[in-house]
Amino acid sequence: MNLVHKVVVPAAALLLFLVLWEALVWVMGWPNYKMASPSDIWPAYVKYADLFLINSWQTLWRTVAGLALAIVFGTALGMVMGFSRIAREGLYPLLVGFNAIPKATVVPIVALMFVGAHDFNTVLIAFMISFFPIAVSVSIGLSTLEPEYRDILAALGASKVTIFWKIALPKTLPEFFGALKVAVTLAFIGTNLMEIVSPHGRGLGALFDSGKTNSDYPLMFAVLIALAALGILLYYVVIALEKALAGWAVRD
Amino acid sequence: MGDAPLIDIKHVSHTFRTKSGPLQVLDGLNLAVEEGGFCAVVGPSGCGKSTLTRLVAGLMIPDEGEVWLHGQRVKTPRSTVGMAFQNPVMLEWRTILQNVMLPMEIVPTKTTKKQQEERARYLLALVGLEGFEDKRPSELSGGMRQRASLCRALVHQPDVLILDEPFGALDAFTREDLWQTMHQVKEKEPFTGLLITHDLRESIFLADQVVVLSGRPAHAQYVLDVPMSGPRDLDHLYTHEAAEMLTILRHQIEIAQGRAPAGSPAEPA
Numbered sequence: 340m341n342l343v344h345k346v347v348v349p350a351a352a353l354l355l356f357l358v359l360w361e362a363l364v365w366v367m368g369w370p371n372y373k374m375a376s377p378s379d380i381w382p383a384y385v386k387y388a389d390l391f392l393i394n395s396w397q398t399l400w401r402t403v404a405g406l407a408l409a410i411v412f413g414t415a416l417g418m419v420m421g422f423s424r425i426a427r428e429g430l431y432p433l434l435v436g437f438n439a440i441p442k443a444t445v446v447p448i449v450a451l452m453f454v455g456a457h458d459f460n461t462v463l464i465a466f467m468i469s470f471f472p473i474a475v476s477v478s479i480g481l482s483t484l485e486p487e488y489r490d491i492l493a494a495l496g497a498s499k500v501t502i503f504w505k506i507a508l509p510k511t512l513p514e515f516f517g518a519l520k521v522a523v524t525l526a527f528i529g530t531n532l533m534e535i536v537s538p539h540g541r542g543l544g545a546l547f548d549s550g551k552t553n554s555d556y557p558l559m560f561a562v563l564i565a566l567a568a569l570g571i572l573l574y575y576v577v578i579a580l581e582k583a584l585a586g587w588a589v590r591d
Numbered sequence: 592m593g594d595a596p597l598i599d600i601k602h603v604s605h606t607f608r609t610k611s612g613p614l615q616v617l618d619g620l621n622l623a624v625e626e627g628g629f630c631a632v633v634g635p636s637g638c639g640k641s642t643l644t645r646l647v648a649g650l651m652i653p654d655e656g657e658v659w660l661h662g663q664r665v666k667t668p669r670s671t672v673g674m675a676f677q678n679p680v681m682l683e684w685r686t687i688l689q690n691v692m693l694p695m696e697i698v699p700t701k702t703t704k705k706q707q708e709e710r711a712r713y714l715l716a717l718v719g720l721e722g723f724e725d726k727r728p729s730e731l732s733g734g735m736r737q738r739a740s741l742c743r744a745l746v747h748q749p750d751v752l753i754l755d756e757p758f759g760a761l762d763a764f765t766r767e768d769l770w771q772t773m774h775q776v777k778e779k780e781p782f783t784g785l786l787i788t789h790d791l792r793e794s795i796f797l798a799d800q801v802v803v804l805s806g807r808p809a810h811a812q813y814v815l816d817v818p819m820s821g822p823r824d825l826d827h828l829y830t831h832e833a834a835e836m837l838t839i840l841r842h843q844i845e846i847a848q849g850r851a852p853a854g855s856p857a858e859p860a
Contacts, residue, residue: 487680494648495697495747496668505696509684587684587727 375560383561390546391565398530398542399569401458405465406526406573410519413470417477421507422499427478438471443532450537457541461533468529469522476518480511513588516581523573531566543569595662596623597783598630598647598751603656604808605642616642617653618808624800626750629777629784631794633840634804634812635848640787644755647785648672660751670698673744673782677756679736681728687739688724691715694747707746714742717779718772734765738772745780752782759789767825770796774822791840792828801836803843813843 357377364376371379384391416434420427442464449460484507492502534544543562550558582589600622606615616639624630632640645651646658649668658665660672673694681690691711700707715724718738728736737757744752758766770793777784788794794801795817805812815836819827827833845851 485678485680487676487678490645490648490650490676491674491680491693491743492697493650494668494672494674494753495670495694497697501697505693506682509682512684585684587729 372554372556375557379557380561380564383555383557387546387558387561391543391561394541394543394546395565395569398527398534398544398566399573401461401542402465402526402530402569402573405462405529406469406523408462408466409470409473409522409526412466413473413518413522414477414515416470416474418481418503420474420478421481424482427482434471434474442468442529443536446532446536450533457539460537461530461542464533465526465529468532469526472518472521472525473515476514477511480514481507484510509585512585516577516585519577519581520574523577524570527566527570527573595659597626597628597661598622598624598785599659600643600647601657601659603646603653603658605639605646605651605653605655615808617810619810620656620804622802622811624783624785626783627781628800629786629798630800630802631786631788631798632802632804633788633791633794633844634809635806635844636789638804638807638809638847640804640809641755644674644753644785644787647751648674648753670694670747671749672751672753673747673749674753675737675740675744675755675757677759679728679733679740679757681731681736681739683728686725686727687715687720687731688712690728690739691742691746693743698747700747711742711746714745714780715739717776718742732765734761734769737761737769741769741772741776745776745782748780750783752784754784754786754788756787756789758793766790766793771825773797778822791837791844792833794840795833795836796823796825796828801840803840803847805847806849812847815840815843 361376361378364374367374416430420430445467446464449463453460453463488506488510489502492506497505530542531544531547534542535548539545543566547559547562550556550562600620603617603620604615605617606613608614620639620643622630622632622643632643634640642651646653647660647665649658649665649672652666660669681687682693685693688708688711691714692707695702695707695711702710712721712724715721718741720735720738720742723731723735723739728739731739741757744754758769761769774797784798786794786797791801795815799817799819801815801817802811803813803815804810817836818832842851842855846853846855
């Protein structure tokens with residue numbers, strides 16, 4: 340039963356989606372520059388298999404690196420804002436303003452600032468776009484900790500650090516993972532923004548760009564699908580981590 | 592005169608600074624509980640009852656006056672105090688047994704891990720939670736969580752137990768069950784109790800002394816000595832004696848709320 344629900348149902352849904360897509364393109368008679376169909380895309384994968392592998396890896400590791408930075412920095416910032424009201428009131432407007440800037444406009448600035456440092460640039464954009472939800476969720480999780488939770492340990496003379504490790508941190512984990520699910524997708528967008536807007540020949544974004552310059556439309560669509568697959572992969576890694584670390588909060 | 596009271600609150604006043612200006616909650620409050628005694632504190636909503644528990648627990652220091660425990664002035668939290676709240680505050684990521692053992696991770700003890708676990712299991716059995724040690728809090732009912740919370744408050748063998756409306760959120764039958772459990776626990780694990788409650792029946796069923804606080808800023812308006820001592824059963828609540836005590840207490844609450852003139856006699860309804 341479990342196998343049916345976890346594997347067969349999603350697989351069947353995917354297959355149905357591909358069939359409908361193929362049928363739609365066929366019925367409408369669209370040329371592949373308007374909308375490529377699955378049967379157009381498959382040859383692109385076969386033809387450029389090695390390019391897909393190399394570029395997927397580049398996109399993946401830079402996304403994960405950016406996300407890892409976002410987790411460390413976002414959690415630290417969230418802790419500061421969660422525990423100090425002054426920090427919260429001072430930093431929130433700044434953070435919201437920073438988050439409101441479309442990152443597409445930041446990409447050329449970063450590219451100029453650190454010209455030539457392609458990997459660093461890309462990781463930086465992935466980080467900048469994804470730390471915000473993590474910082475906000477950690478700060479909210481910590482600042483809304485019910486006073487009784489603090490008091491049961493504080494009444495025994497426990498230090499603030501002890502209360503943080505034993506209660507505040509584990510209690511915030513569900514919110515943290517909620518934010519991480521958003522952040523993982525954002526980090527992907529960040530990596531690809533850099534790869535596409537400021538191309539330097541690396542990552543799936545660059546492959547997309549070369550498809551565009553060569554009018555290889557099936558290749559462009561194939562890149563989109565590859566990005567979706569990587570996104571799904573990372574998302575489920577987060578889900579697995581959540582189950583391992585905050586499984587108690589998951590209600591079946 | 593014997594020894595000094597175990598809990599001794601001497602002329603305590605406290606004012607909170609709030610957004611809408613200073614708010615004085617306590618005004619010259621005196622309250623003493625002898626060792627092994629059980630004092631219930633009742634009073635109108637918002638009269639500073641919870642502030643009182645935080646003062647005794649050493650979580651805050653009063654502006655004026657002194658709080659003494661065991662002949663020592665309370666200035667910081669101390670591990671000889673156990674606390675339970677209306678919210679059972681179970682840590683969802685721990686099992687019931689791990690929840691109960693939490694205080695022993697903070698309080699320095701000479702006991703081994705095994706002895707601590709034995710004590711936690713013994714307390715859980717005492718409150719009727721045998722067999723639930725490895726369950727998660729989310730698998731237990733509200734009353735059961737409150738029982739576990741009681742075990743956690745007692746596990747490090749505190750001599751003072753502070754109960755801040757622990758039964759307030761439970762249904763009437765569960766609450767009465769827990770009242771009886773409290774008596775059983777106190778027989779096996781003696782403590783000096785300070786109970787905050789809104790339930791007058793609860794106050795005379797559990798305590799040997801009921802203190803009525805006045806409206807804000809609160810002082811001890813009236814002290815009722817409950818003539819029963821030790822364990823009692825629910826039938827006691829339906830005696831003439833109990834009815835008289837409840838009439839007096841209800842009248843005192845009305846005075847505290849400003850709905851009856853001070854000093855007016857308590858007329859049976």
